[in-house]
Amino acid sequence: MRYGLIAGLLLAVAALLGVSGPAKAEPPATFAGRPTLTFVYETEANPPRYLGKGTAINWDRPGLTLDLLRELGSRLQVNLVLERFPWNRGLYLVETGEADGIFHASYKKERERIGVYPKTADGAVDPTRAIFTQAYYLHVLRGSPVRWDGTTLSGLGDKPVGATAGYSVVGDLEAMGVPVETGKIQGLNLNKLVAGRIAAYAELENMAAAAIATDAAAYADVVKLEPPLIAKPYYLLLSHAFADRDPALAEAVFETIAEINADPAFQARASDYAAADASR
Incomplete structure (x- = not known):
C-alpha cells in the first residue's frame, strides 16, 4: 500500500514538472500466452503518423500509425511494445534482433541486410503492404x-x-x-x-x-x-530474427497492415486526424 502511494505521488510530481514518462509504452489490449512484438520508432514527431517528441507515448492520441499498430495487435492477438529511439539507434536494434521492427522505413537495398520488407510472389518489394x-x-x-x-x-x-x-x-x-x-x-x-x-x-x-x-x-x-x-512508400521493416523465428506471423503482420489501411473505419480515423490538424 505504501509503495503504491509513493509511486503515485512520484508520477504526479513528474507530471507537474513535465518529466517524460518511461521509454516504453504498451497499447491497452494484452493477450495472455500470445507472442510479444517490440516495434521502435523515432523520437521526433511526424504528424499525423506519430505525435509528440521524446520517448513518451500518449495513447489517447498517439498518431495514425500507432493507431494502426494497436488495431494490428488486436486483430492478430499479439502483445505490442512500442519504444522510441533516434532513427539510427532504432535501425541498430532491428539489425541486432533486440527489436522486432521499425517504422517508417522506405526501401533501400542496403537495408535488406538490416531487416525484411513485405515482398510479392516474385520477390519484389510490395508497396500495397506499406504503411x-x-x-x-x-x-x-x-x-x-x-x-x-x-x-x-x-x-x-x-x-x-x-x-x-x-x-x-x-x-x-x-x-x-x-x-x-x-x-x-x-x-x-x-x-x-x-x-x-x-x-x-x-x-x-x-x-x-x-x-x-x-x-x-x-x-x-x-x-x-x-x-x-x-x-515513396514507407514500411514496417521487420527484423531478420523475428522473420526467421516466426515467418507465418511476420507475413500476417504485413498482410494485416494492408487490410487495416483498406478498412473504412481506419480511413475515417485518418480523416479525424486531418480534421483535427486543420482546426489548429
Whole structure:
C-alpha cells in the first residue's frame, strides 16, 4: 500500500514538472500466452503518423500509425511494445534482433541486410503492404536562388543540401550528384539553413512542418519548394530474427497492415486526424 502511494505521488510530481514518462509504452489490449512484438520508432514527431517528441507515448492520441499498430495487435492477438529511439539507434536494434521492427522505413537495398520488407510472389518489394506513402521536399530561405523543377536542381552555389542522418534521401541526393551535409535532427538542419550554412534542406514534409512549428518566428523565412523532391512508400521493416523465428506471423503482420489501411473505419480515423490538424 505504501509503495503504491509513493509511486503515485512520484508520477504526479513528474507530471507537474513535465518529466517524460518511461521509454516504453504498451497499447491497452494484452493477450495472455500470445507472442510479444517490440516495434521502435523515432523520437521526433511526424504528424499525423506519430505525435509528440521524446520517448513518451500518449495513447489517447498517439498518431495514425500507432493507431494502426494497436488495431494490428488486436486483430492478430499479439502483445505490442512500442519504444522510441533516434532513427539510427532504432535501425541498430532491428539489425541486432533486440527489436522486432521499425517504422517508417522506405526501401533501400542496403537495408535488406538490416531487416525484411513485405515482398510479392516474385520477390519484389510490395508497396500495397506499406504503411503509407510520404514525400520529401526541399526547403529553402525565402528569396533563395535554389530551384527544383522535378528534374533539375540548380542555384546551390558552393553549398551542400542538408538532410537528416540515416534517412534514405541522403542516398537519393548523392545519386543525383548533389553534395549533402547531414545533421542528427530536424531542428539542427533548419538552424543550418537559417544560418546560411546549407543551400537547402531536404526533409519529409510532415516532419519539416512539425519542426518549423516549434519555433515559427525563427523559421518564418523557410519555404517549401514544389514539386516534391521524391515520394515513396514507407514500411514496417521487420527484423531478420523475428522473420526467421516466426515467418507465418511476420507475413500476417504485413498482410494485416494492408487490410487495416483498406478498412473504412481506419480511413475515417485518418480523416479525424486531418480534421483535427486543420482546426489548429
